[in-house]
Structure formats: C-alpha cells, structure tokens
Amino acid sequence: MKNILQYFEKTCERFPDHIAVADDHASVTFHDLKRKSQQTGTMLASTLKKHRIPVAIYMDKSPALAEAMLGVLYSGNFYVVLDTQMPVERVHRIFETLQPAGILTDSSYIDKVNAFHTSRSDMPSSFEEDQSEPFSKTIKTFLIEDSALAGIDNKLLDRVRDQMTERDPAYILYTSGSTGQPKGTVISHRALISYGSWFIHAFDIDQATIFGSQTPLYFSMSVSDFYAALRTGATYQIIPKKYFSFPMQLMEYLNTYKVNTIYWVPSALNIVANWDTFSYIKPEYLKKVLFAGEVMPVKQLNYWRQALPDIFYANLFGPTETTDICSYYVVNHTFSDEETLPIGVACDNCDLIIVNENGKEATSGELLVSGPFLADGYYHNPSKTSEAFVQNPLNDAYPEVVYRTGDLVYRGEDGLLRYQGRKDFQIKHMGYRIEPGEIEASIGALPEIHACVCIYLETTDQILVFYQGKVKPDALSVTATSKLPAYMRPNKFIRIKQMPYNANGKIDRKLLKESYQEC
DSSP, X not given: OOOHHHHHHHHHHHOTTSEEEEOSSOEEEXXXXXXXXXXXXXXXXXHHOOSSOEEEEEOOXXXXXXXXXXXXXXXXXXXXXOOTTSOHHHHHHHHHHHOOSEEEEOTTTHHHXXXXXXXXXXXXXXXXXXXXXXXXXXXXXXXXXXXXXXXXXXXXHHHHHHTOOTTSEEEEEEEOOTTSSOEEEEEEHHHHHHHHHHHHHHTTOOTTOEEEEOSOTTSTTHHHHHHHHHHHTOEEEEOOGGGGGOHHHHHHHHHHTTOOEEEEOXXXXXXXXXXTGGGTOOOSSOOEEEEOSSOOOHHHHHHHHHHSTTSXXXXXXXXXXXXXXXXXXXXXXXXXXXXXXXXXXXXXXXXXXXXXXTSOBOSEEEEEEESTTOOOEETTOHHHHHHHEEEOTTOOSSOOEEEEEEEEEEEOTTSOEEEEEETTTOEEETTEEEOHHHHHHHHHTSTTEEEEEEEEETTTTEEEEEEEESOOHHHHHHHHHHHSOGGGSOSEEEEOSSOOBOTTSSBOHXXXXXXXXXX
C-alpha cells in the first residue's frame, strides 16, 4: 500500500465501533473518524483545487485535531500542526518557509488566526500568488465545524487518491534551527508506513492497546502512538497536560480509562517517581512503558521497575529526521543508579553507522542513519538539507543518502549503542572533551536529587549544574570530588525550585543558560 490512509481504512473496516481517539471531553469511533475526515478532505480539496501543498492546522490536541490531520491527507495535501501557545512571531517565521495554502482551525481560535495571518505588513512577496494580491488573501482559513456542511464527495476523493504516491509528503514537523529560523522536516507516506510497521511489530500493538498519550501532535514522538492506533484499532487516549503536574491525579486518569501502554518523555516519568506516587496509587492496567526524547535517569527508572516489576520497559532513541526512532533497547537488565541506559540496536529496516571526525567507520563517534524511515529533508531549505542529508561516506559505489544526526555514540563490547551526547553539547574544558551526560548521571544518582542539568558557559569557561532537590551545593561539591576527575567537576551548583520545560515536555536547557547569563 502506498498511502497511510489505506491502512487507516482497513482498520475502519475491521473495527468500526472501536474508540479511535478520545480525551476527557469527547471520543470518536473509527467509523465516525473516517466519515468526519473525509468531510474535511472534501471541503479542502474542493476549495484548494491543488495537491501536495501545505495546510497549517491551528487547533488544540483533541479528537477534532485527529479529524483535521486526516482530512488534510484525504485532500491530497500535507499538514503542519502548530502549537497554539507559540508566540505569533514564531508562527510568522514558520510561514516564511512553509507558505501554507490554508489554515484549518476551529471556532475557538478563528479570531486569533484571522489576527495573526493578517497582522504583518512586511510578508515577503513570495507569499503572493500575484503581486497585486495581498498575503492575507492568499492563505485561506477553514473552520473544522464547516466540514460537516460539505458532505463527502467520493468521486473527488478518488481522483485525489489516484494522483497520490508513496513519496508524497504526509506532514511537516518544525523544530528549532541554529539560525533562529525554524526547520520544517518533511516526512513522506513511505517513511511513515515503514516506520509504523516496525513500531507496531516491535511492541506488539493491537486492537486491545489503549495508549495514554502525553506528547503534543506537533512533536515527532506523537507519530508513533497516533499512527499505530490508526493502523491497528488501538485507542489513542489523550491525557490533558494539567495532569502531568499532579501525578496522583495522573494515575487516576490512567486507571479511569484503563490505559495499558504509555510512550512518554522521561521528564513525565520522573515526576511520578520524584513524588513517590506509587506509595499511594499505582496504574492498574499498565503493561508497557516506552520512553524517548531525552536521557532517562536510571534512578527514576529503577523506582518504576521496583514498584511495577512485571511491566515491559523500553528506551527508544532517534531524531525527528528518522520519523521518530532509529534505535531501541528493551530494559531487561538491572542497572545501578549511577549507570546510563543503552540506546540499544537499530530498528528493523534501518542502518546505523558510526564515523569518526575523518568520516571513517569507528566504534565511537557521530551516528549516521539510513533507510526508508528517513525524512526527505527540510522544507524550502536546500542548504540545511544538503548539510544533514549526505552521501554515505563509507559507500563510493552508488548513491546512498544518510542522515548526520549530530549525536555522539559508542558501541560497547556487548554490541549495544550508548549515547554520549550531542556534538553541539560537548564541552571542551581544560583541554578535555567532556560529555555533560556523564556529569548529570553522577550527580543525579544521589537520592536527594530529583533532576539535574549540566550547562557549559563558553564565555567564562565554566561548568554549571542546575538541580532540584533537598541538598546544599557544598554537599554536591563533595560528591563531585569523589566521583569525577578534576577537569569534569562543575564550577558551580545552582539549586532551583522547578526545572523549566519546553512545549514538548523536555527540560529547557537553553532557557536555563539564558536565565543564568542574564543574572
């Protein structure tokens, strides 16, 4: 099959009355999700009259957002889910490269959408279909509520489907760019299908699975559980963001909706551990715990494993440019709090290569990825695409594109990959190369530490550690002396009440660094 919608439609035939997507306010069955998505697709296709063009979606995470995403695909186009809480200026920066043909929203955001896509008078002329037509008129606004009025035009949708190929973009995810301009990673139907097949098989996802979804739908991790549900008949149960600040209520939510599988960022799991939640309430139906997005501290993972020893745990690793994941490790070994988890082995149908600074194969160095999971590049950004998606340096026989992750890894004697850090996070201090993760693992293993982050200040050549926990900085200095060589010891320990988190639920290292420099 060449299109992700074909997999979705087969699921609708098999499980029409299963709940497909739900939150604490609404739910939609597979039958109704297909009907509503096709109505949205009809509305978009009949108005836009073009295919393979971007449609921005400005809606909160909900069953209606799922209808919008699939509706864009039914129209023969590709979607970009926008964070409704992002600054308007960032929306404009995204639009500078995206140049969307339309914005799909709901009635709660229509005024905001009308305001922000007409608020700038300095939009580049590339947005204009002709020089006489202003930018504000070239981006059409669609209300999801209006799609019901369109009905379903099966002939139109069939014509659209006939023109689609597996290489068509399915969606774009925007991430931060080093220049301040967001980068839009283009994921095709082919990549989404190939990756999803591995995820479903590796973690035994089926119609009995009930996902407890944590990550926003503009974040790459959401691709895994969302599309796995659509392909298998599983339920995608959306957990309101507020519960991740109240772990006991979070567990009650999991029990109420009988969630048996979660795929969360480690920060969400850590909150549960740091509050000793399982002394008061445990998830009654949970069978699988998957995590990715940042390093999982072993101390907090051990808390979960000791309280819930019969659950399946897996550490997943990968950048947005590999659809979501390129390696994984099933946690089947006991680790001490000071250790770090492996990132494991390559996913099926995915090849991982380690090269040194000279581009030669090595046991330690930068991770390169190849295979059908790969993104097609960055939207309207050929220079960044050519920097990151390159010819395999180990293959001079035929064209083979690999993605340069910028992640530093090494392969242990057991054959497992282990994450060392980012090339751009690596510290060069006192003539030594230092991985912040090693410092974080040593300090974070202390029982009193709930979370810690290592930051390097290039201007003053200082290593800083921000931490949460009931321990004084002097005590941490003693610990660092006993655990770390002199060149790795932090210059300063800074206690904070709460770690800042970005929109994806990960610790915001950039904000920590900026806040310290402003003091």
